[in-house]
Amino acid sequence: MLKRRKADGREAGRGGVRGAGEPWGTTAGAAGAAGAGVRPERHEHRARQLAEHWWNRLIEAVYDRSFSEQTELYASSQGTLDYVLNTIGQGAWGVLFPLLTVVATQLAGAEDAGMFTMAFVTATMLMYIGNYGVRTFQVSDLEENESFSAYVIQRVVTCALMMGVGYLYCRARGYSGPMYAICLAVFTYRMVDALADVYEGRLQQVDKLYLAGISMGIRSVLAVVVFTVLLFVTRSLQVASVAMAVCAVASFFVVTLPLTLFETPKSRAPELVEVKELFVDCFPAFAGVFLYALIDNVPKFVMEGSLSYDNQTYFNAIYFCSNSILMMAGLVYKPQIVRLSTIWADRGRRARFDLVIVGMLALVAVIVAVMLVFTGLIGVPLNGLLYATDFERFRTQSYLMVVAGGLAAGADFLFQILTVLRYQSAATLIYLVGFGVALVLSFALVRTLGFDGAVWAYLVSHVVLFCLFVARYVVIRVKSR
Incomplete structure (x- = not known):
């Protein structure tokens, strides 16, 4: 894990300052280096070694009056x-x-x-x-x-x-x-x-x-x-x-x-122009994710005006199962964004790019299936224990939220793909339509069906969102052949 980088001669000219590339958890230090000379004993607890090593590194940076010019270690x-x-x-x-x-x-x-x-x-x-x-x-x-x-x-x-x-x-x-x-x-x-x-x-x-x-x-x-x-x-x-x-x-x-x-x-x-370019270039992506946040939360805001606050607790309890699918999917594809950008840049490898898309959506479907089983066997009774209430009355709603979570994960993945392809502006209209659907359904269903209405509004909104993203990606790929 270690990496050495020349530190502009600082190590040679100052006694007690750690040399480049010293192992994790070790420090060098003479008494004069502003407290940087504490060396952990060989048998001290690992956590203490890491904490002391990090503290010494911070002290060195303050002593040098520079953080960005310190030696990389990892x-x-x-x-x-x-x-x-x-x-x-x-x-x-x-x-x-x-x-x-x-x-x-x-x-x-x-x-x-x-x-x-x-x-x-x-x-x-x-x-x-x-x-x-x-x-x-x-x-x-x-x-x-x-x-x-x-x-x-x-x-x-x-x-x-x-x-x-x-x-x-x-x-x-x-x-x-x-x-x-x-x-x-x-x-x-x-x-x-x-x-x-x-x-x-x-x-x-x-x-x-x-x-x-x-x-x-x-x-x-x-x-x-x-x-x-x-x-x-x-x-x-x-x-x-x-x-x-x-x-x-x-x-x-x-x-x-x-x-x-x-x-x-x-x-x-x-440069000032760079900051301006970031605001302009990323606005479509911002509009998309912000509209998605509104889609995700409109039922909750409508509930706040119509139902007591304990309904927020129960809705979020079953929402967490949905959100966990989005999180698990993100753990798979987000570390690969740089790699996906490289694949897309090579026109000869775009067929492989399509396979990655299909494979990721299939993985999301598997996660949903596993989560449905987990929710039925463990999730519902576990929520009852954690929140000290009977969640059997929310069993059907819990299943619906899991399906909605899978659709949300698929839509978010396709949104990230559109950003990699630099088509993030195309997502804005999709999210705008989804927000309109969520808003209308939430006001109509929460006020008529209460808690159940919020769940159905959430699910249908994500069905619409996912279908629109799939259609948009297909259009982009057809045009890029």
């Missing part, structure tokens, strides 16, 4: 390690919301947990503003036509916009007291997620996806631990939510930011 193209650690990181991120909802339900009750889940749903939707649909565009920018610094500037602007929209949303909804405090804290947490995404995308761009997985995993695990402990001690969702946000900010500055600067090449100076 190699690219790690293959299996990329999949394993990225899967762990993505998995931790994916189960964050379900775990927090379960904790909130057990410690604060279904009604208050419903308030928290509504805040988290809104924050996740706002995060699409922060991300602006740039990640796939960034990691498939193999020639680095846009500088990484430009990506960062663009992301800071969108994150600020995300928080501004979140504040206006709270004012428009008339939130106050606990709900207002919870929303702002959760919005901040998701904003950090969006900001970290551009740095983790940089790690993926230089083929160090496993490091991005580590960054995401640390942030997510810390959030669950801090939220759970604070809620258990204080029984206050406001306090727990604020602590979670503070923890996310700390992990960004201690782990994500320095890790990216350490392990990726220093970016050239940004």
